[in-house]
Amino acid sequence: MTWRTLQKEARERHLNLLGGFHPTPADRVPVSCKTLVLLGPDEPAFWPAFTQSAEYKDNRPDAMDRWSTRVINAWAQMRGATTLFPFGGAPFLPFFSWATRTGRIHASPINFLVHDTAGLFVSFRGALALPELVDLPPSPQSPCNTCTDQPCRAACPVSALTPNGYDVPECKAYLDTPDGAGCMQTGCAVRRSCPVSERFGRLTAQSAYHMRHFNGD
Template sequence: MIAAGVSRDGLAIRGAFHPLPSDGVPRSGGETCGTLVLLGPSAAFWPVFEGSAEYRDGAPDPLDRWSRRLIGGHARALGGSALFPFGGPPWHPFIAWARRGGQIWESPVGLLVHETAGLFVSFRGAIALGPRLRLPPAGASPCPGCAQPCRTACPVGALTPEGYDIPRCRAYLDTPDGEDCLTRGCAARRACPVGAELRGHRQSEFHMAAFHTGAPR
């Protein structure tokens, strides 16, 4: 039911789990969260967002406002609470939550990887629900057995298992050679053979511009 509802808005479930107190999942009114459902863009996301009022109105933070409206609406309809990876501090630990959701693993270059979205996985929000819903079986990482072209795809070696050198990445985007990553998306993410069809150039350019300037989305 949840998957069908959010899919109409270009979103997909990117993991779900039964939180422990140590996961730090808040619920409105002090209620216990029985199930946390993580949501991220699906292959249908960009046309939906591009046609939205938030994208077209010229006001700041269009994607964050879109996410609040859509995910907030789904949360209310389900009797849950909407949580977001933006709007802090304090910041919700979405990376830690993602690793608990059964669909996310760490890639050879340190970025999170999803079983079908690959290195293009991202999160627009989560819904905290009171009941302990039945969870789907855990998936499997796509990385074992892969040739792992992501390891050598970054032209300046900013992504390694040891960490992400963000200053080096941003400095490269300031150069003429960095135009390819800035307009088509991160070369390491594009090298992943899983989920390569999930993000077109306009979507990648939008996200890379926000990352490069450090502006909210």
């Protein structure tokens, strides 16, 4: 199994390989796992495909999580892999830690994760725990290392998301005001401010969907 083949299979499912690593016992992955691969949406193809799915159309809760479970579980079965998901309630699996283990996803100046092509819009739909050792491509350094302006540091209109941490109540209080409509309709201003995110192709409708999910829809 090569990385290239996996990437092709991911794209056929409107997913993208964000990075991978060879786990040690400290990583808390299934014992049979020799390679853990983190999966995100393949932008901008993901949103049109997802909105055509049965999960999106049935109006039941957690449509994207149910879509991810169905699609990734079916793929894993074909590959003899185990699946791991970032959602499903506490205790959550350590996706933040796994992301940084790839060497390709890093903590940004405001502590959200940042990726070489997704920027601050990096997000996970699941992970494949593969029983074989897959050769991994080289990991690019954090895009923040060469980002001189670092607009993410000052992009939040109410300074809820800064290098000192994330004030979730402050963020949500702002989202409930008329001024918060920009973040609600086009996505978090901090994530949008990242120069890498700008080039990523995340559709506005998808960002609005996540913001509604996050802020009590």
